[in-house]
Structures are given as structure tokens and as C-alpha cells.
Amino acid sequence: MKTEPVQRRIVLVVVALAAAVGCSAGEVLGDAPSASPSPDAAAMPAVSPTPVQPLPWGPTPDEYAAAAQLVADMSVSQQAGQVIVARYATVDQAADLVVDLHLGGVIVFGDNVASTDQVRDDIAALQAAAGRPYPLVVGVDQEGGNVARIGAPATAFPSLMTMGAAKDPALAERVARASGEELRALGFTMVYAPVADVTTGRDDPTIGSRSASSDPAIAAGVTSGAVRGYAESGIVATVKHFPGHGSVPADSHVELPVQGATLDELRRRDLVPFRTAIGAGVPAVMVGHIDVTAVDPGAPSSLSAPVVRLLRDELGFDGLVVTDALDMAAVTGGFGTGEATVRSLAAGVDLVLMPPDVRAAHAAIVEAVADGTLPAARLAEAATRGVALLLHQAAGVGPPPADVVGSHGVLSYEASLAGLTVVSGACTGAMVGPSIQITGGTRADRTMLAEAAEAAGLEIGSGEVVRLLAGTSPGSGDVVVALDAPYGLGESTAASGRIALYGRTPGAFRALVAVLTGAASGGGTLPVEVPGADRRGCTLGP
Numbered sequence: 001m002k003t004e005p006v007q008r009r010i011v012l013v014v015v016a017l018a019a020a021v022g023c024s025a026g027e028v029l030g031d032a033p034s035a036s037p038s039p040d041a042a043a044m045p046a047v048s049p050t051p052v053q054p055l056p057w058g059p060t061p062d063e064y065a066a067a068a069q070l071v072a073d074m075s076v077s078q079q080a081g082q083v084i085v086a087r088y089a090t091v092d093q094a095a096d097l098v099v100d101l102h103l104g105g106v107i108v109f110g111d112n113v114a115s116t117d118q119v120r121d122d123i124a125a126l127q128a129a130a131g132r133p134y135p136l137v138v139g140v141d142q143e144g145g146n147v148a149r150i151g152a153p154a155t156a157f158p159s160l161m162t163m164g165a166a167k168d169p170a171l172a173e174r175v176a177r178a179s180g181e182e183l184r185a186l187g188f189t190m191v192y193a194p195v196a197d198v199t200t201g202r203d204d205p206t207i208g209s210r211s212a213s214s215d216p217a218i219a220a221g222v223t224s225g226a227v228r229g230y231a232e233s234g235i236v237a238t239v240k241h242f243p244g245h246g247s248v249p250a251d252s253h254v255e256l257p258v259q260g261a262t263l264d265e266l267r268r269r270d271l272v273p274f275r276t277a278i279g280a281g282v283p284a285v286m287v288g289h290i291d292v293t294a295v296d297p298g299a300p301s302s303l304s305a306p307v308v309r310l311l312r313d314e315l316g317f318d319g320l321v322v323t324d325a326l327d328m329a330a331v332t333g334g335f336g337t338g339e340a341t342v343r344s345l346a347a348g349v350d351l352v353l354m355p356p357d358v359r360a361a362h363a364a365i366v367e368a369v370a371d372g373t374l375p376a377a378r379l380a381e382a383a384t385r386g387v388a389l390l391l392h393q394a395a396g397v398g399p400p401p402a403d404v405v406g407s408h409g410v411l412s413y414e415a416s417l418a419g420l421t422v423v424s425g426a427c428t429g430a431m432v433g434p435s436i437q438i439t440g441g442t443r444a445d446r447t448m449l450a451e452a453a454e455a456a457g458l459e460i461g462s463g464e465v466v467r468l469l470a471g472t473s474p475g476s477g478d479v480v481v482a483l484d485a486p487y488g489l490g491e492s493t494a495a496s497g498r499i500a501l502y503g504r505t506p507g508a509f510r511a512l513v514a515v516l517t518g519a520a521s522g523g524g525t526l527p528v529e530v531p532g533a534d535r536r537g538c539t540l541g542p
């Protein structure tokens with residue numbers, strides 16, 4: 001039997017449910033019921049009805065009403081599944097979980113990816129197994145830079161710090177739109193990006209170049225630009241990690257970080273990009289696992305009602321709230337799967353990501369509703385937000401053609417060149433001769449630079465030493481290049497040329513070679529403080 005296109009099925013569901021609850025377009029707008037036409041009605045020009053405004057986070061009122069009815073028709077067990085997004089080992093295992101538990105969706109990691117064609121086929125199989133009038137959440141951490149689960153032939157986009165160095169929200173918008181289009185062409189419906197965290201520098205062990213900047217205003221501009229770009233591509237963006245992971249000196253993958261800043265300090269720094277992203281219409285916010293002592297001391301923020309209220313009440317966000325992965329040590333060190341899942345939902349979260357034991361998480365939700373620990377209305381509200389957002393996502397632009405995957409190499413190069421920052425050495429002209437020696441970095445780093453250099457006509461093996469810094473430690477050479485956060489450049493004082501590249505993509509190495517040979521100039525300005533750097537960059541401005 002031929003399957004109806006999901007967009008047509010959604011339209012039929014929305015229309016039918018609106019009729020069932022007596023909600024016509026006129027009633028949504030507050031219009032009076034139609035009377036019999038006057039004799040002169042035929043002579044009057046047609047007037048287009050005022051469009052129904054969508055909710056600030058995306059869905060229209062009709063889509064939300066349709067979602068509420070769909071959720072009302074679900075059993076508690078189905079609602080419990082709807083608020084879970086699971087990690088999986090095989091697509092068959094994922095399909096079983098989706099069918100058995102009515103899961104809200106799945107998240108794709110690198111070990112689920114053999115090829116882009118395989119990913120596309122797996123996602124299509126999961127959507128078919130679900131058989132719903134709205135799509136599954138199929139999410140992925142595809143931030144650009146060092147965090148990208150889908151590799152070649154998909155385009156490797158630069159890190160968010162590259163966008164911060166370029167100080168160009170419109171460029172961030174173009175890059176996010178292109179990345180979103182490639183993900184949509186593979187079948188993804190949600191991306192866990194952009195990172196809205198404001199990094200505080202070298203003492204930030206987790207976020208680093210995933211953050212746009214240590215300047216809240218720059219981070220806010222880049223984050224909001226990316227939110228707009230993802231929306232234009234038709235994918236659901238999720239800003240993270242509320243209320244900010246870039247200012248805590250610990251990694252929530254391995255422990256519970258403690259945020260000791262006052263609430264006023266958080267408002268001036270960490271919360272700024274989240275506030276602007278909400279103003280830009282972001283549909284989803286991920287809450288991290290951070291002990292925010294000024295709000296709810298001792299509790300991971302993902303399980304904290306006061307932290308979620310801060311997001312809802314003070315920042316005015318009414319969209320989908322998602323936890324960071326519940327299998328991280330910041331949570332598992334103090335809570336079992338069932339307790340963490342129920343506590344997060346009771347706190348006001350709508351979608352729990354990656355509980356360590358999916359079936360135990362599902363059973364705990366059902367039991368909590370039965371014994372009153374989790375109000376049934378709270379579960380229904382969480383499920384409704386998720387379904388409404390998926391209805392809205394599927395009713396938007398259709399997926400782009402498959403051949404868009406891998407088609408944005410030029411944009412990736414242009415973005416890397418716009419962000420590349422020369423903090424020491426000539427701003428124009430060649431920095432090296434016809435041959436270079438490549439040291440430092442990883443083998444893969446050296447190979448990619450060698451390929452880009454040879455493509456530009458450089459020889460490898462003699463001449464100036466180009467040293468790649470894979471971390472934040474300093475190095476020596478004629479030209480020292482920071483591939484991640486640029487802090488090591490400040491102490492690399494023996495080098496005549498010091499460059500912040502913020503990435504290790506093919507486009508980034510191509511941009512580096514263009515600057516080394518004098519074929520182009522880097523347009524970036526340091527987006528973080530680097531003590532010891534000769535200047536912030538070659539461009540004018542602060």
C-alpha cells in the first residue's frame with residue numbers, strides 16, 4: 001500500500017481535529033460566525049483573512065490544538081514514550097523501541113554512521129516503523145568543528161568560534177542554513193546546535209571553540225544568526241547548554257560542574273545568548289547538567305524546577321525544553337535512570353535525552369503518573385509540546401534534494417577564511433616560501449594541511465616550519481597555527497607568524513594555505529582574550 005506523504009497526512013489531521021474541537025479559522029481569529037451574504041457581496045472585492053500568528057517558538061495555534069488532541073488520545077504508556085529520545089546500537093533495535101514504547105525519537109552518533117546513504121535509509125525505515133501522522137525526532141550533534149557526527153561526503157563546516165572571530169551573524173546564518181539543508185536531506189528533523197555558551201577562556205575545559213566567544217554580545221549575535229539559518233532550512237534547532245556551560249571549570253561528562261556565579265553575573269554573561277536566541281524564535285532549548293548555586297544549589301540544572309522556571313518565567317521561553325544526555329556522569333553519579341527521568345519531567349522539561357536504560361525510564365514515568373509523583377497533566381503538556389513542534393516541522397519546507405549533501409565546500413572555506421585570525425606576522429603577502437615543513441597536530445591534521453598545500457603548489461619537506469597546535473599548549477616554528485581555541489598562541493613567542501584557525505576541516509586548511517601563500521587575507525578578530533598575542537587580528541575594529 002502506498003504511504004501518504006507526511007505533509008498531506010498532517011494537514012488532514014489538523015483539519016479533522018480542528019473541526020472535532022469546534023475550532024474553525026474564524027474562531028481562532030475571534031471572528032463572528034458568518035451571516036447570509038448581502039446582495040452586494042458579490043460585487044465586493046475579496047479580502048484575505050488575517051493569518052493566524054504562530055507561537056513564538058514555531059507551531060501555529062491549530063498545530064498545537066491538533067497535538068493536544070493527539071496526545072489526549074494516547075495512553076499514559078504512549079505519552080511516556082513520546083517524551084524520550086534514545087541512543088541506539090542498531091536500526092532494528094531502534095525500531096523495536098519506537099514501536100514498543102512509542103518513543104519520541106532517537107539520536108544518531110558516529111557509531112551509527114557507515115555512510116550518508118545508509119543514514120538516509122535508516123532514518124526512512126524508522127519513520128516508516130513509527131507510522132505516525134507526525135515525524136519522529138531524529139536528532140544529531142552536528143555543531144561544526146570538532147563536534148560533527150556525520151562525516152564525508154557531508155560538508156565539514158567550521159566551528160562556532162570561527163563565526164565569532166568573523167563577527168558576522170549573517171555568515172553564521174548562511175552556514176547554519178547550509179548545514180541544516182544537508183541534515184534535512186538525510187532525514188534529520190532536529191539538530192542539537194547551536195552552542196549558546198559563553199566561554200570564559202582557558203579555564204573552560206569542555207566548550208572551548210564550540211563557543212562563539214567570551215563576549216556575550218558576539219556570542220548572542222552568532223547564536224541568533226545560526227537559529228535563523230536552521231529555521232530557514234526546516235530543521236529544529238536546539239540551543240545549548242542552558243544556563244551556560246562555558247563558564248564552569250569542569251566537564252559534566254565526568255562530574256557535576258558547580259556554577260558559583262551570582263544570578264546577576266549570569267544575567268550579564270551566560271544568559272545573554274539564550275535570551276537573544278529565544279527572541280529569534282528558537283524552538284528548543286537544552287538544559288545542561290550544572291549545579292547553579294545561585295538558583296538551586298546541589299541539583300543538576302536539568303533536574304531543577306527553579307532553573308527551568310528561570311528559563312520559562314524570566315527569559316520567557318514557552319517552547320520545547322530538552323535535557324542534555326542523562327547518561328552523563330553529572331547525573332548518573334547521583335541518580336538512577338528512573339529517578340533522573342521523572343525528576344526532569346517534574347521540573348518542567350519536555351524531552352529527556354539518552355536515559356541510560358530506556359525501558360527503565362519509560363516504566364518509571366508510567367509508575368510516577370500512577371502514584372501521583374508526576375502529575376498526568378505535566379506529562380501530557382510535555383508530550384504536546386513535542387508533537388506540536390514535530391507537526392510544525394513536517395508541515396514546513398520539504399526536504400532539499402539529496403545532492404545537496406556535500407555541496408557547500410566553498411561556503412565552508414569562505415567562512416573559515418573570514419574567521420582566520422593573524423595575531424602576529426604580515427597581514428598581507430606570503431608568510432612562507434615555495435616549500436614548508438609541517439609539524440605538530442595529529443597525523444590527520446598534517447595530512448589535510450599537506451593536501452591543501454600541494455593543491456596550492458607548495459612543496460612539502462623543507463623551508464619554513466609550520467607547527468600545528470592541537471590543544472592549548474604553546475609551540476615553536478616559523479608559523480604556529482592554533483587549530484582549536486587560540487590560547488597557546490600567546491606563549492608561542494618565538495614564532496614570527498601566529499595564526500588562529502579555530503578548526504581542522506578541509507575548508508579551514510585551504511584557508512590557512514591561502515593566507516600562508518599570500519593568496520588571501522584572514523578576516524578574523526580574536527573572539528577571546530589571548531594574553532601575549534601581538535594584536536587581536538588584521539582587521540580594523542576592537
